[in-house]
Amino acid sequence: MGDKTKTLTFKELKKQANDIRVSIIKMVEAAGSGHPGGSLGLADIFTALYFDVMNCDPKNPDWGERDILLLSNGHCVPVQYATMAHAGFFDTKELITLRKHKSRLQGHPERHALPGLENTSGPLGCGLSQACGMALAMRMNKQTNRYIYVVMGDGELDEGNVWEAAMLAPKYNLNNIIGIVDRNNIQIDGPTENIMPLGDLKQKWEAFGWNAVDIDGNNIEAVISAIDMAKAVKEKPTVLIARTTPGKGVSFMENDYHWHGVAPNADQAKVALDDLHELGAKIESEHE
Amino acid sequence: MSDLHLVDMGNELAKEPTRKGFGRGLLKAGQIDENVVAACADLTGSTCMDSFAKEFPERFVQVGVAEQNLVTVGSGLAAQGKTPFVSSYAAFSPGRNWEQIRTTICLNNQPVNVVGSHAGISVGPDGATHQMLEDIALMRVLPNMVVVVPCDGPEAERATLALAKDDRPSYLRLAREASPIITTDKTPFEIGKAYVFSEGTDLTIISTGTMTAQAMIASEQLYKQGVEVEVVHVPTIKPLDKETILKSVRKTKKVITIEEGQVAGGLAGAVAELLAENYPAPMKRLGVHDRFGESGTPAELLEDFGLTAHHIKLAVHEFISQK
Numbered sequence: 373m374g375d376k377t378k379t380l381t382f383k384e385l386k387k388q389a390n391d392i393r394v395s396i397i398k399m400v401e402a403a404g405s406g407h408p409g410g411s412l413g414l415a416d417i418f419t420a421l422y423f424d425v426m427n428c429d430p431k432n433p434d435w436g437e438r439d440i441l442l443l444s445n446g447h448c449v450p451v452q453y454a455t456m457a458h459a460g461f462f463d464t465k466e467l468i469t470l471r472k473h474k475s476r477l478q479g480h481p482e483r484h485a486l487p488g489l490e491n492t493s494g495p496l497g498c499g500l501s502q503a504c505g506m507a508l509a510m511r512m513n514k515q516t517n518r519y520i521y522v523v524m525g526d527g528e529l530d531e532g533n534v535w536e537a538a539m540l541a542p543k544y545n546l547n548n549i550i551g552i553v554d555r556n557n558i559q560i561d562g563p564t565e566n567i568m569p570l571g572d573l574k575q576k577w578e579a580f581g582w583n584a585v586d587i588d589g590n591n592i593e594a595v596i597s598a599i600d601m602a603k604a605v606k607e608k609p610t611v612l613i614a615r616t617t618p619g620k621g622v623s624f625m626e627n628d629y630h631w632h633g634v635a636p637n638a639d640q641a642k643v644a645l646d647d648l649h650e651l652g653a654k655i656e657s658e659h660e
Numbered sequence: 661m662s663d664l665h666l667v668d669m670g671n672e673l674a675k676e677p678t679r680k681g682f683g684r685g686l687l688k689a690g691q692i693d694e695n696v697v698a699a700c701a702d703l704t705g706s707t708c709m710d711s712f713a714k715e716f717p718e719r720f721v722q723v724g725v726a727e728q729n730l731v732t733v734g735s736g737l738a739a740q741g742k743t744p745f746v747s748s749y750a751a752f753s754p755g756r757n758w759e760q761i762r763t764t765i766c767l768n769n770q771p772v773n774v775v776g777s778h779a780g781i782s783v784g785p786d787g788a789t790h791q792m793l794e795d796i797a798l799m800r801v802l803p804n805m806v807v808v809v810p811c812d813g814p815e816a817e818r819a820t821l822a823l824a825k826d827d828r829p830s831y832l833r834l835a836r837e838a839s840p841i842i843t844t845d846k847t848p849f850e851i852g853k854a855y856v857f858s859e860g861t862d863l864t865i866i867s868t869g870t871m872t873a874q875a876m877i878a879s880e881q882l883y884k885q886g887v888e889v890e891v892v893h894v895p896t897i898k899p900l901d902k903e904t905i906l907k908s909v910r911k912t913k914k915v916i917t918i919e920e921g922q923v924a925g926g927l928a929g930a931v932a933e934l935l936a937e938n939y940p941a942p943m944k945r946l947g948v949h950d951r952f953g954e955s956g957t958p959a960e961l962l963e964d965f966g967l968t969a970h971h972i973k974l975a976v977h978e979f980i981s982q983k
């Protein structure tokens with residue numbers, strides 16, 4: 373059955389997100405390649421989704437009433453693997469196989485490789501369209517209580533396919549779709565506003581017919597309450613423009629676009645893990 | 661062959677575009693199975709989805725002129741248990757959205773049926789931009805993909821019903837222009853099977869799509885001239901029915917392929933690959949040779965590109981006179 377592990381306090385969720393960041397550094401270092409920047413920035417959102425928001429059962433990933441998470445910017449999959457493992461979909465020991473030959477943890481997510489993945493992604497711009505198809509199918513199937521979360525990168529919004537889907541979802545009022553744009557202001561070649569200015573994303577999405585909400589994507593409490601409010605909006609789909617810090621938690625990676633797609637070496641990983649252990653201790657010492 | 665229940669080639673042949681047969685098949689498939697759904701990119705009438713859309717409005721999705729969205733929405737529909745048929749002109753889908761088909765349908769292995777209408781030069785006056793010639797090659801190279809090119813309206817209907825029951829991704833190639841009807845409702849159709857529509861020993865014609873009718877007309881006329889060609893109709897280009905093709909070529913030892921599209925990577929490519937590895941035989945490829953289409957009437961263009969029964973006859977005579 374759907375098991376909502378919603379017993380964690382915000383402090384425990386923060387601790388969980390930090391543990392997930394530790395796993396991300398370890399797995400990307402072991403892989404020798406991968407995308408740490410966006411993955412670290414998304415750890416709070418993924419913690420909120422898997423440990424609080426989503427109706428899903430790690431022991432029964434194909435459960436027919438589950439909520440769906442589509443990672444559209446598939447290169448950030450280390451955060452998804454790490455969160456899924458910590459949530460109990462599979463053993464955290466497997467995380468170290470990321471990107472290795474015959475591993476279930478393919479470099480970009482592959483639905484068939486790992487139970488619990490809902491799509492195959494990497495080439496950008498497709499997640500929201502797939503969410504539209506799923507939401508339409510759910511409506512035809514008379515399933516009214518399932519939500520579909522779509523995580524997209526901000527650089528990903530350069531893709532025209534996203535905006536094709538952005539027009540379709542309001543047309544059919546697919547209000548069980550909750551889009552989450554990882555607004556970290558970087559993409560591979562540099563700052564998003566230099567590469568291809570996105571401008572006022574809230575206005576853009578609103579003009580397309582969405583309920584658009586700016587939030588702090590590194591504040592778990594803010595993410596959870598924004599999603600609660602999104603569920604109350606029935607006349608249009610919601611997109612959260614989630615401001616995040618790329619490389620969050622690792623001093624030398626934060627806000628540096630060079631860490632979009634480069635793995636830390638052993639020395640860098642050690643510094644990164646020291647940073648995260650320090651943060652973990654700080655969270656531990658906080659009052660509830 | 662009597663068990664194939666083909667139309668008597670001696671009579672005047674009725675004509676119908678293959679897309680019409682698809683439209684009938686889709687409606688029937690929808691009546692049989694409530695999970696059959698459809699989506700279209702602003703070409704509902706042209707791709708003959710209108711009767712389905714009218715009967716099942718709640719199972720029809722209009723995505724507008726957005727072919728990338730069309731197939732990825734299809735992927736999402738399939739992920740939640742639906743059997744989607746998603747249609748546009750072949751020039752746009754799979755012409756424009758190949759990567760989305762590759763990643764979200766084939767690699768993701770979702771049973772989406774991509775329907776490309778108005779394929780081939782017989783589109784006519786619209787010209788080269790709208791005459792899709794590369795689609796067979798584009799779809800044939802994708803793992804998991806099934807590629808079906810029916811020869812006439814009735815076969816398009818049967819193919820659609822078969823694809824609705826099949827759980828693999830597929831591409832269904834259709835034509836705009838009316839073409840001769842050579843099969844009946846009793847003619848068998850199975851995905852992955854080729855059919856010997858006419859038996860002979862002098863040469864094998866391997867054909868797909870509406871070119872099979874031209875091959876059958878040619879075969880009838882050649883027979884009267886004392887030449888017995890075998891016509892192997894290949895409605896499924898992938899997976900290819902290797903056995904039926906090899907059996908025929910082992911008998912006749914000469915092959916002509918014909919298709920309304922680029923021979924490079926098309927049916928000709930598939931047959932050449934098969935024969936090169938298993939039974940190398942002299943081969944001639946009729947089809948489009950590394951050029952684009954242009955405006956004209958369908959008849960003018962088929963004549964210009966050498967894709968008529970008359971051209972097949974000439975090619976056969978030339979081929980069998982070579983020793």
Ligand SMILES: [Mg+2]
Nearest residue numbers: 525526527558
């Ligand atoms: Mg970004």
